[in-house]
Amino acid sequence: MNKPTAWISSISSFLVSISLFLSCTAENRDSGELIPVTVGITSYIGEAASFVAEEKGFFIENGLDVTLQINNAGTESVRQLISGTIDIAHVAETPAIFSTMDEKYISADKKGDLQIVANMILANRIQKVIGRRDSGIEHPQDIRGKRVALAADTQLEYLLDSFLLEHQIGMEEIDTVHMNVHEQVAAFKKGEIDVAVVWEPHATNLLYYLEELAVELPTRLTYSTMWLTVVLDRYSEENPEVISAYLRSLLKAQEYIREHPQWAVRLLSERTGVPLEVVTEAIRQIDYELSLSERTLSLLKEQKNWMIQNGYTASSDRSVIELINFRFMEEVYPEGITLIR
Numbered sequence: 001m002n003k004p005t006a007w008i009s010s011i012s013s014f015l016v017s018i019s020l021f022l023s024c025t026a027e028n029r030d031s032g033e034l035i036p037v038t039v040g041i042t043s044y045i046g047e048a049a050s051f052v053a054e055e056k057g058f059f060i061e062n063g064l065d066v067t068l069q070i071n072n073a074g075t076e077s078v079r080q081l082i083s084g085t086i087d088i089a090h091v092a093e094t095p096a097i098f099s100t101m102d103e104k105y106i107s108a109d110k111k112g113d114l115q116i117v118a119n120m121i122l123a124n125r126i127q128k129v130i131g132r133r134d135s136g137i138e139h140p141q142d143i144r145g146k147r148v149a150l151a152a153d154t155q156l157e158y159l160l161d162s163f164l165l166e167h168q169i170g171m172e173e174i175d176t177v178h179m180n181v182h183e184q185v186a187a188f189k190k191g192e193i194d195v196a197v198v199w200e201p202h203a204t205n206l207l208y209y210l211e212e213l214a215v216e217l218p219t220r221l222t223y224s225t226m227w228l229t230v231v232l233d234r235y236s237e238e239n240p241e242v243i244s245a246y247l248r249s250l251l252k253a254q255e256y257i258r259e260h261p262q263w264a265v266r267l268l269s270e271r272t273g274v275p276l277e278v279v280t281e282a283i284r285q286i287d288y289e290l291s292l293s294e295r296t297l298s299l300l301k302e303q304k305n306w307m308i309q310n311g312y313t314a315s316s317d318r319s320v321i322e323l324i325n326f327r328f329m330e331e332v333y334p335e336g337i338t339l340i341r
């Protein structure tokens with residue numbers, strides 16, 4: 001090799017090295033610029049968009065380093081949010097209202113007031129009351145005197161109360177056993193409880209697992225469920241770009257679910273530990289779409305009235321619409337807002 005050729009080769013190698021160095025530096029810088037966000041979620045069928053956004057890198061695309069903190073129920077997530085140990089929580093409407101009206105949610109280290117920034121699903125009847133036939137249960141009236149498991153302070157408490165009222169059964173007529181949903185599933189399979197009050201995909205999982213031994217107890221209730229993205233007011237004031245980026249990530253994930261439903265079902269099965277055929281059946285009951293609708297407001301009002309009627313809190317003049325912060329949906333997905341203000 002002559003000297004000019006060697007010199008050119010050396011320069012080329014040097015430039016390639018510089019290019020690689022700058023590329024790595026840029027990647028490190030970009031990685032360093034990701035904003036850490038901790039989100040409280042559950043292994044619930046309504047979390048599909050969260051799992052997809054993490055798996056497909058949509059959070060990273062929007063500048064977020066998201067840690068999904070998996071809890072047993074939204075009530076755990078909302079308590080973590082209020083105490084300041086997580087940044088965003090996914091909860092149903094019952095814990096959201098509990099956290100604003102029930103003093104047992106409010107501690108000395110409360111970091112702010114809760115705000116609802118979006119609803120993530122549209123669903124009906126994804127909570128169910130399941131009985132064991134070998135415990136003598138075939139009809140709703142048969143649960144009298146039986147061991148009925150309940151996850152307290154969740155929307156399941158509201159469901160059970162409504163179910164008992166529909167069938168004229170007093171709460172004192174059942175043996176209430178407090179368990180989270182995962183504990184209920186295990187106990188129900190072993191026959192340690194007679195009735196499970198659970199959400200999907202665990203309800204369908206029990207029906208599949210126990211086959212003829214399990215029976216879904218009928219109800220005329222058409223109870224809708226929300227799965228809300230909630231933050232504290234201080235966090236939304238200090239980190240508006242984070243919340244907008246988070247909702248954009250969920251929105252993209254929901255679009256991906258609609259375009260690749262089978263892939264999403266497989267991922268949800270992996271993340272929840274529930275068989276594929278069970279998730280396939282349960283997911284049919286849910287539409288994944290960001291929204292703030294009249295139904296959102298109606299369900300929040302129902303929960304507030306239920307709490308007052310059951311003595312969980314005194315009557316409150318505060319309107320539930322005050323809990324909703326429209327700013328971020330207006331920016332990210334305004335067509336999802338159908339609530340009349």
